[in-house]
Amino acid sequence: MVQLRTSRRGLLALGGAALAGGALAGCTDKATPADPSAGKVPFYGPHQAGIATPAQARLAFATYDLTVDGSVESNRAALRTLLKTWTEAAAAMTDGRAVPGDNDKLSAPPADTGEAYGLPPANLTITFGVGPSLFDGRFGLAARRPAALADLPHLPPANLDPARSDGDLVIQACADDPLVAFHAIRNLARLGRGTVVMRWSQLGFGKATSNGADQETPRNLMGFKDGTRNISGDDTGLMDQHVWVGGETDQPWMRGGSYLVARRIQMRIEGWDRDYLADQQNVIGRYKYSGAPLTGSKEHDEPDFNARNASGEAAIPMDAHIRLAAHENNDGVRILRRGYSFTDGIIPARGELDAGLFFIAYQKDPRTQFVALQRKLGQNDALNEYIQHVGSGLFACPAGLAAPGRYWADELLA
Numbered sequence: 001m002v003q004l005r006t007s008r009r010g011l012l013a014l015g016g017a018a019l020a021g022g023a024l025a026g027c028t029d030k031a032t033p034a035d036p037s038a039g040k041v042p043f044y045g046p047h048q049a050g051i052a053t054p055a056q057a058r059l060a061f062a063t064y065d066l067t068v069d070g071s072v073e074s075n076r077a078a079l080r081t082l083l084k085t086w087t088e089a090a091a092a093m094t095d096g097r098a099v100p101g102d103n104d105k106l107s108a109p110p111a112d113t114g115e116a117y118g119l120p121p122a123n124l125t126i127t128f129g130v131g132p133s134l135f136d137g138r139f140g141l142a143a144r145r146p147a148a149l150a151d152l153p154h155l156p157p158a159n160l161d162p163a164r165s166d167g168d169l170v171i172q173a174c175a176d177d178p179l180v181a182f183h184a185i186r187n188l189a190r191l192g193r194g195t196v197v198m199r200w201s202q203l204g205f206g207k208a209t210s211n212g213a214d215q216e217t218p219r220n221l222m223g224f225k226d227g228t229r230n231i232s233g234d235d236t237g238l239m240d241q242h243v244w245v246g247g248e249t250d251q252p253w254m255r256g257g258s259y260l261v262a263r264r265i266q267m268r269i270e271g272w273d274r275d276y277l278a279d280q281q282n283v284i285g286r287y288k289y290s291g292a293p294l295t296g297s298k299e300h301d302e303p304d305f306n307a308r309n310a311s312g313e314a315a316i317p318m319d320a321h322i323r324l325a326a327h328e329n330n331d332g333v334r335i336l337r338r339g340y341s342f343t344d345g346i347i348p349a350r351g352e353l354d355a356g357l358f359f360i361a362y363q364k365d366p367r368t369q370f371v372a373l374q375r376k377l378g379q380n381d382a383l384n385e386y387i388q389h390v391g392s393g394l395f396a397c398p399a400g401l402a403a404p405g406r407y408w409a410d411e412l413l414a
Contacts, residue, residue, distance in 0.1 A: 039120045039176070043094045045400045046256055047244065050125030051336070051362050052233030054212030056174040059204030059340040059358065060181035061262065063131070063167025063393060064189065064196040072140040079139060080413050082195045086128070086188055087407040093180075096121035099187050113190065115183055122177035126184050128408045129170045129260050129395030144412055146251040148259055148365045149396045155374045157384065164264055164391030167199040172260070172360070178205070200391070202264060204340025204358045211338055217291060217299065221267055221341050221355055222386070224284050225291035228299055229326070231336045242334045245364045253411035256399030258362040261335075261370045264342075264391030267356035272386045283382040285320030293322065305329065319382040325373060335361040335369050356387065366394060 041049045066082075068075040089099045093116075101111025135145035173184035182203070189198045208220040210227030212234070217225040231238045240246065245254045272280070281287055281294065291299035295307045295315050305323055307315040316323050327334045343355035363369040378384070398409050 039123050040095060041121075041123050041125050043091045043126075043401075044403055046402070048127050048257070048397055048400045049094070050127035050172055050174055051243070051258055051338075051397070052211075052239060053123075053125050053174070054215055054233060055207040055209065055338055055340075056123050056125070056181075057176045057205070057207060058174065058178040058181045059207075060173040060175075060178075060185045060201070061204065061358065061360075062171050062173075062185040062189065062201035063199045064169045064171070064192065065199045066134075066138070066168045066196050068138065068195060072138070076139050076141075076413060078195050080407075082192055083409055083413070084407040085191050087401070089187060089191055090126040090128075090184070090408075091404065093184055093187070094121055094124045094126055099191070113183065113187055115186075116177075116180050119177060119180055122175040122180045124173065124175040124180050124184065126188075127172040127174075127260075127397060129172075129397035130409060130412070131167050131170065131393065131395050133166060134168045141412065144251055144253065146249060146254050146396060148245075148249070148254075148367060149394065150367060152261070152366070152392060152394050153371065155371070155378050155389070157378065158389035158392070160392050161390050164200045164202075166393055167395075169196065170260065170262075170393060170395045178203070202342060202358050202391075204342050206341045207339070208341045208357055209337045209339040211336060220339075220357055221269060221343075222272055222280070222284075224280075224286060224288055225299060226339070227337060228286075228291055229322075231334055233336070238334065239336070242369070243336045243362050243364060248364075253398060253409070253414075254396060257397050258336075258364065259366050260393075260395045260397050261359075261361045261363070261366055262391075262393040262395075263359040263389050265357045265359050266347075266354065266388045266390050268352070268386045268388070269355055270352050275386075282317050282320060283386070285316045285322035294320075317382065319380050321377075321381055321383045324377050324381050330373060330376070333369055333372060335363045335373070337361050362397075 041053055043049060066079065068078045092100055098117065099112040102108055103110040103112055132149050132151050135141045171185050171188055173181045175181040185201060207218050208226055209230055210217045211230050212232060217228050220226045231242060243258050245257050249255060277288060286293055292301055293303035293316060295304035303316055303322060305316055309315045323329060338360040340358045342358050343353060345354055346352060347354045361370055
């Protein structure tokens, strides 16, 4: 079967990049609980909601660039005012309320854009982070940049579009209603007008990775179950070990937070759809329909990476995605994945679907987690023929807020 795959893939002559962290794809010390009766996820807590929270059905993701150009003191004051306004608005929207301000004054624009008026909050979470570019000279914050927020190195064979990468600030809005999620990033962009501009955004649907113990494993656009071995957000031991930043950080303001890596991963769907089922399963290392590893019969069977088939070859091929991404084969390294599928029309040059995975991963140190995994996958993963990383972002997401009166990143700006 390995020879069949080699021949078939050579015929297709496809290229691509690697998908990190086992993805095809990705508050309290436990996952922030959703209230099914009210459709609300608490905004306040030791960790930001939207990380450990079981993935909702829809994503609206946006990055923003700050446009201030005054002195360090005035720039920092403008940033502080922005984050106070954003925090107050986010707390209201996640509670199902309109953005605070005048919404019925006829002589002025309403404070809330109104498209979600009357809708329940739909388990909306709004997660905030800051990018490496925030720590340049504009705000006098260079000395407070965490070492773990190092710029991501070039990880071949990615072909990143600068127009879909990076940003000073990031908002990840997740909800079970797409309009509620979009409403969040739209209103924050409007509230920040004059201080920030939206740099790029991505809408996602059909959560492509499971991160909840009670969630059924979803399928990505390649038709495979994804997230079978992902960290569960309510597993406090694994979250503390791999996701939440602790005393090891060089910047106290990041304790209780996490680092977000986002990658826009284009799938070469037309080529994948022409590939044989046996080859697809060998590329991933799992059976397509049951989700079981090629050495098992049920989805949650542990893969046996030492097993051999009748021909004496590895039962799970040496370049299979799950083998290369497995924590057993990476010194125990794991990340929390929270991915969503996307489709954005067609790629004009090829007349093919512009669709794939918007990969999101949280971890306590991207240098030793995402970067280490992606380097390995980029060199060896059979999946590389069918995917390409075309957008990217790295952000530091601070801890949650204990109570009203505080604002995002207030310890950073203190």
